[in-house]
Amino acid sequence: MFSRALALTALALARVSSAATSTGGLTILAPGGDSLWWLFQQPNNIVWTCGESTFPQFTIWINNSDVTLLTAITAIISVEQNFNCNQGIDPNLLNVPLGTGYTIVMTNINNSSDVYAVSDPFEIKPLAIGYPPVSATPVDQGSATVSKGASSTGSSTGSSTGTAGGAAPTKSGAASRVLAASSGVLAAGALVGLLAVV
Template sequence: MLRLPIALAALSAVISVACAQLTVLFPGGENQWWVDGSDNLLEWNCNESQVQTFSVLINNPDFLTPLAIIADQPNFVCSRLITANQTRALPVGTGYTIELVNVLNSSDVYAQSAPFEIKPVGSAFPT
């Protein structure tokens, strides 16, 4: 009788590992921002998800739709330098989020960052 709860707990742990979600680690939150006109870091928890590839979108409440900044990103890399050229059309402001999405269906969002700010050219980077 006690074996069933133990078996269910073990199965639950296996399913949790197999379904582990991607998480955007940087940027996101009030102490993590990007600087306009600069190369900026994007970082995620690549070793905790079975997702092989994803697209990277940036969103803001002022946008009609999110903007694609990377079409096909391999998950195993764990971070990527987003060049100033990739974000040059983005205005300085708050409320930005990064979305890691299914390459074939951008409405299938694997992860979304906490809101962050893009600061003006010449601002200091977060420590």
């Protein structure tokens, strides 16, 4: 019974529109759109409007409607604190292929069908392309958060925090193992649900 409920939740999340959405002041600033991509098997980051958000915490997922790239929506971070404003993603935490149409989804930690925000679709590109320039990421006016990305050829104007290479400090270690396990359960649950529907 639990796996069926999990599968139905995964299916509901998988149908989230690919157009950017936000509620409660939470908007995903990066990645998203043509100028804010991720690099394949490299540290990447997620930046959001923590200053305007009314949500103290949320779950972060990655999604793609192209099942040849991602078979099911996958949890990246089970509980992320809003006040962090950005989160680096360790390349060992998430193994997804090169491609277009990816979105980041933020949901209620207790009810994953309660979607808070969805990013614009973005691409995962090869390392040779390099990180997007810092100036490509919008600024969170409510908290004066500046992009945590970096460019190998560009430079930042104004204050910027985070590490070079386009990523803020990452979640790894035990947390990544827990998330990897939950992602596998979610993907398996989605498959069970799909088979039950057919």
